[in-house]
Amino acid sequence: MSDTTTTTTKPIRDFALAVRAALSDLPADDVDDLTDGLEADLTEQAADFGDADAGVAAPDLELGDPVAYADELRGAAGLPVRGATPTLRMSVLHRLRARAGVVCAGAARRIRSTAAGAAVLDFLLVLRPLWWVLRGWVVYAVAEIFLGGAISTVPTDPVRWLVLGSFVVLSVQWGRGRWLPWRWLPGFRTVVSVCALLVLPLVLVLTAHQTVNAEASAYVDSTPSSSPGLVQNGQEVTNVFAYDANGQPLTDVQLFDQDGRALNVVIDPAITDHLLQFDAAGEQDMVVPSLLVPGGSGWNVYPLRLVASADIDYTYDYLGQASQADATPAPLPFAQVRPLVDVPAAGEPSPASSLAPSPATTLAPTQSPEPAASAAPVAEQ
């Protein structure tokens, strides 16, 4: 017996692990019986080997193929050869996994046998964390499509971002070999990886489509916000002027439509603080809402006041900022209009007398007259 004190080296530990893996289809007790003390035996053998070949350049024990070693072990022990009697479904799975492991190890060894192969493999190994993140995202996207109800591969709200984050963290932890408390989880992880790999192209295509669509819809969305809130004959109405029965201009008139809605000149009065209006010289003025309505939604109180282009502050942004303090009453289209006349009382139908004044009295104020046209009737008073 050799009393040489030797430590179990990593190759021996790896070899013993591989042997146990190759025996993994056997009951755990059998594996223990067969491989109990295997490291110690191998270590001692390696020490013997080193002693015998003292002075030789490479005194390392050639451990050989762990699978062949395991087959020899089980053959000598009279245990069934691998794959002889697949009685349990679980054992088939185990065997498949062991065989896949052997195939992978063999493939890796073949790839590593060339310098270029080794370099490529090392490069890909560095990229593994990227794959872990991608895997988390793909699983999120699939879950989103099938469970979340939305067909969006990119989160649209904080909750979904949180879910995506959870998937990514889980995937990365799995990639690092953490968070796998149950024995079936590594197998499940493999299934998820394969599925994710298969679905990845689909998810990428979907995402690309969504990006294009999002840009398109963003463009469409921006259009209505610039469309006028109040239109007359296709022309935007930016202000309204009311005159009383005597033809005198009114101020602070609140207008509503047939449904009781405030008659605003802007689409969204609550968040709009100005409306552009071009004056005769082509300068941009800004129409601002009345301050008399609490909450800044005084867009239906006419006539709206105006901030002249000269008072608009372009210091901070190119759109310009208007201050309510600079707002002035909008210039009236007419200083005053023709007063209304008394309508003949009902029950005195007089076609001849009612026809005569009606063109003059009703047409003039309602036909949005030219300033020159309105001046004439007023002057007649």
Place this chain on the structure above:
Amino acid sequence: MDTTQLLKGVLDMAVLAVIVDDDGYGYDIVRRLRAAGLDEVGDASVYGTLRRLYSAGALSSYVVPSDGGPHRKYYGMNANGRAMLAEQRENWTHFADTLTRLLEQPQPSVPLLTIGDNS
């Protein structure tokens, strides 16, 4: 001829023989076999054989903790094992004698009848 094939049939006996007087642990037994001249014996075959003999009730086993290293699983003979070894030794001696005689004195060939020879 490949001696490993020959060894397969007699490894039980060889293993029993090297621990008949002195208990041993796995690699210790391999070493004894190799020292005895069975250079080509595979260690895995020996460990497997030990496991099978133990399961068959021919060996007893006990664990000995070692200083500064992993524990050792020792195997020793029991009555059952000794009986097995005695029987195998007898069979082997008989078989070996027969085969030795066969090899040293080839049997005269028995004249065979050929097809169609009706004599």
